[in-house]
Every structure is written in C-alpha cells, then in structure tokens.
Amino acid sequence: MFRSTSSTAVDPRLTGGDLVAADLVKTYPGTTTPALRGVDLTITAGESVAVMGPSGSGKTTLLHLLAGVLTPTSGWVAWRGRDLASLGDAGRTRLRRTDFGFVFQSGHLLPELPAIENVALPLMLAGVPRRAATARAAELFPPLGLDGLTGRRPGELSGGQAQRVAIARAMVGDPGVVFADEPTGALDQATGSEVMEHLLRRCRTAHASLVVVTHDELVARWCSRTVRLRDGLVVADDRVSSR
Template sequence: MAQTQTPPSRMPLGAHAHAPDLPASDGHLVARALVMRYGSEPRRADERADGVAVDVPALGGVDLTIAAGESVAVMGPSGSGKTTLLHVLAGILQPTGGQVLWSGRDLARLGDAERTRLRREDFGFVFQQGMLLPELPAVENVALPLMLARTRRSKAVARATALFEPLGLAGLERRRPGELSGGQAQRVAIARALVGRPGVVFADEPTGALDQVTSAEVMRHLTSLTAHTGASLVVVTHDENVAAWCSRIVRMRDGRIESAEVRA
C-alpha cells in the first residue's frame, strides 16, 4: 500500500538537485490594514445577542508580511476571507481599504496594464483544477506565460522543458492535459507558475481535487521548487496535511487573522 509522505519543516532540494537555476525577486509582500467589502451591501451579517445585525466584511483589517522564500498556508472555514485575501494580495481584487505592497510598490497605485504585467511576470498561480488549455501539449501550456510576454517561442519552450525533469515529468512534454493524471496535470501547472521566475507563487486549493498520496507528492514538488528558486509561496487550503508543508500557518475567521503558527 502506498504511504503518504510526512512534510518536513523545510523540504530539502533532494530529488530536485538538477532543478534549473531560476532566481526570484528578493522582495517582500506586505498587507497593511486590508479591508474588503463587496458592493454597497454587507457581505453577510452576524446576529448579536441583542438581535442587532453586525456587518462582517470579507476582510476586516488584515496585516500580514510574507518574506522572500517563505511559504505560508492560509486556513479558515468557508467564508473566513482566505480566498479573498489571496486575490487581494495577488492584485486580482483591489481592497476597499488598506495597502498591498510588493517590493515596496503599492499595488493600488499601479495602472491596469502594470498590474497585468505584474501578475504575468512577478506572480505565479496554481489553481485547484490546474486550468491547463486542453488543446495544447504540456510543454506549451508551461511556456504560454512566456510567449504571452513576447519571449521567443524557442526560448520559452526550452525554459519550460527544463522544468519537466525536476518535477518528475520527463517524457510527458508532448502529452495534452487529457492524457495526464490529476497529479501530473497539477505538476504541469506548477511548472507554468514557476517558468516566469516569479517572486511569489499563489496556490488556491492546489490539491483539492487529488487523493491524499497524490496531494503529498504535489506539495513536495511545490514547496521544494519554490524554495529552490527563492520565491515566496502563499497556499489557501482547508487541509491540515497540505498546510503542514508550509513554514507558517495563518488561520482566519470572519475576515481577520485569528492566529499564526511558525513551524520549526
């Protein structure tokens, strides 16, 4: 019977000893007093003992600093604000109040084109379903962010190909997503997130559709490769086993950070 892998406090490079050198930014990601409300109506209301409705915003004043190379798991029940926090940190959503600073730059002061460029070049993304393009082979899915940034196709494909061996995907470069297992597809998505040499990788429930053994394998690759490149990693998850792979666990409730745990 296959056994799950126990996450270390900091995963060594181990099997990725031949990973390509992908230096990341040395910047910090800083959130200051983040508030997020959707539309003009309260996102939801809690009933106080006296029967008066109390507005609970999606984010209610979040302060969080993520250092270069740090891996942080954000946990919390449904509606706690963890996914909203990820989207605000990544510049996908603009907060109602507060700041997000990336390498000292205030994301709110950037124009739409600058934020798009930042998400394409400075940030990488891994989603629950991978979101690979079914008509493209795996290597072209990985190379796509570079080609969208007008990198020459041959150079983009070469850089993408270099990530397949350290992710245990050698020989699968020409397979389309429908010809890959769930774990293989997620590792292709990790390669796509890393190919642009980002400073931060955001992962939203990256193992939510996987079994426990495959989930551990995906997290091993995700944490070890981001650590090797120097990129920070922000993982939103409901799974304690997934969170245990990260160097810090932040727990949210009602749009606020309830606690933070630094792992040894």
Template sequence: MTAILAAHDLRMTYGDGAVAAHALAGVDLDVYAESLAVMGPSGSGKTTLLHCLAGIVAPTSGSVSWRGQDLTQLSDAKRTVLRRTDFGFVFQSGQLLPELPAVENAALPLMLAGVDRRTATERAARWLAHLGLAGLEQRRPGELSGGQGQRVAIARALVTEPGVVFADEPTGALDATTGQEVMGLLVSATSAAGAALVVVTHDPGVAAWCGRAVTMGDGRLVDDRRTPVAAPDGALR
C-alpha cells in the first residue's frame, strides 16, 4: 500500500538554547487511504503534527510529501491553494460563518475557488442531504444544534472532494451521544468520498471510530496500532 501523505523526520522547535521547546522531535508518519486517530495528552505535539501535515505551518525541519509535492518547499500562497482544493478541515467549534445559511457555509470553499454560486450550493446541498440535513439548508448556525452545525462543517470539508480531511477534536464541544453520532457520520462520509481522515483527539471513544491510532508523547510517536472500529451503535467490531 502506498502512502498518500508522508512525514519524514518532522521537527518543530520554539525558542533557542536552553529554553527551546521541542513540539515535534523527529516524527515519521505515513498516512494511507484510511481513518487515522492521533492521540496523546495535552502538549504531546498532536495538534502541531496535524498543522504540519496540513500545511498550516512549516516545520523547523523535515518534510511532508503530498502527491509528489513537498509542502515544506511550497510558498504560503501555494499551500493556501492546496488547503482549499486538496484538504478538508473540521474544527472543534465548527467555525461556521454566523451570517450565512447552512448551504452557503458548506459551499464556501467552492465559491472561494471560483465555482459559480448555483453549482456550489447545489453540490453543498447534496452533501447536507447525505448528512441528514435536508430541509435545513437555509438555517443559519444560530438556528442549528451543535451536532447539526458539525454536520454542516463536515459537508464543507467534503464539498471540494479532498484527498484528506483533517479533524481537530471534532466532538470536543458536543455531548457524548451527539459526539458519537458526528464521528460515525464523519468516518462514513469521508470513506464514501474516497478521502483519508486524520483525527486529533484525546478521547479513546473518538479514536475507536478510526481503523488506526497513533499515540504521541513528548513530540514523538510512541505507539502505532490498528484498532477495532466502532459500529454505528457505539459497540466495537
């Protein structure tokens, strides 16, 4: 199996000399067409790793390869375009624009890429329907529940047909039951779209939805294992 995203000897250092903090201390990680959970306690480097893999920040040293491109060698502008076209993102709070209805929030990446509004919103509406939000397209974020808002965020992440979706604590602001529902939808929707999924979480219940889990500690990978995958009822299979 060929990795679609590969990190080699990633290092991220903040500060110099005796006060230097090593957020990443030489991480090697291959990501395949899979669902992958990145676990670890606060300060272990898991969010820094996600940001480097997604081209949000450039590491101090090392490389990240995506479809033959080394993200660390691209300009900020080119990384921005890549994040808009090849990568999707789901954040803890959803980060939806409060003044836009659900369908336009979901369509936003397409419209920013130059797709006409009608085409973009039609594609977004199909994803909203797929995620159980048919009939709620014109509701604004303040008129949606937390779980519904995260479904809109998932639709927004998938509307550009990305190769990888990055999710940073996607259930952190939700209750346990809603969080399980959202994770089930996130895993199934990314799989249906043919995208890989990389989830940063401290919650073993969230990680259980992914087919593979890596654990970080002190800026290093300390464990890498295949996991039993959660079934729709929350049980493991």
C-alpha cells in the first residue's frame, strides 16, 4: 500500500481524477465487521455523484473518508495528487477549510449569528478579515435567492432558506469539491428540488465537484452519476451524461 512521504509526492495511481479512493477499508473500534470492505472510487473535476444505499451500507463513512474527517483502516484517499494520510490532522483540517465545502441535513448554522456571518465564518476562521469575509459572503446571497436575508438569524429562516444559506457557506471559499450529507432530508419534495437546483448550479458555476449522500432517488437524479453501496461494497456505478 502506497503512502506518500510528503504533500508534494505524487504516485501515478493518485492522479486519475480530482478525488481518488483505492481499496478503502474502515473498521470502527470495538467492532469486527468493516463499515467499508474495499471501495475504489474516482471523481473527476466538476462531476456530481450521488452515493446511495440502505442504512448501514457505508454511505456516510465513505463521505467522511473522502473528506478527510475519518482516516481509513487501510487503503487511501488522494485529493489532486496528495494522499490525505500524509497531511496529518492539521493538514486535513486546513484542507477542509480551503478545498472542501460541506452541506448537512440540518444545515448546522450557528443560531446566534446572522446569515451573513454564518456564511462568512469559514473565511474568518481561515484568517480573512471580517469586512472582506462578509463582503465575499454577500455576493452569494442574490444568486441563491436570498436577497434581503443577510441579517436574519437561522431561526427566522424557512427550511429551504436555511439550506441555501448552508450552500452559500459551503461555496464561500471556492472549494474544489462539496460534500452534502442528506441535504434535502428535512425538506418537502418541492423545497428539496429547489435546494438541489441551487446546489448544482453553484457547483457548476464554481467548477466544483459534488458528492451527495442520499436515500432519495429524486435527489440522485439531479446528479450525473449514482454510486450504490451495499454491505460496505460498491454494487453499481451508473453514469448518465444527459442529467
């Protein structure tokens, strides 16, 4: 198994796409059955991928490994030629601030902050001055249909509005890939479709890849590719170029 010794070392196997995973195995402490049992996955720039499967199939584990939130028991994940394991915890944390964006089912917005500061927060955590960060954040509100909502707190937003604020937060740092974990799970079908439309549009505008974990076939249809897991293995990989 290859492990790079520095963030600049590149193995030819790491360069088949923007995000590459090989032979991923993940066994959680205290368990004997792996959550993932040898998953290979390559995601190219600008691709939108839905990850589906029954509960317990390994969907969220795969997303967390791809995003560097978890480390694999064996196998590896590489982002633009860099093995994530070689970066260490601090390096992966920086990567999640600069190259990766996240959208969660519940939004995970901070209730005490107005929408504009929720969106600007990743930039401020990365050291961008508040004025510059909020100015950048404000640019994302009109394209997402959020005009006039910069000062509202999450409790004053509808579910769809809150998820669009979460999309703005995910996109504010110009990420190369956005990870979305059940982004429409708490929304009705019409609002969920609206959120997916905004999410895909913003990713296309930014030339970012999208990885969506979902149980919803309607959500998967928005994506150009659907990867299906069962018992920790990829059992289907469907690409539909016309989506």
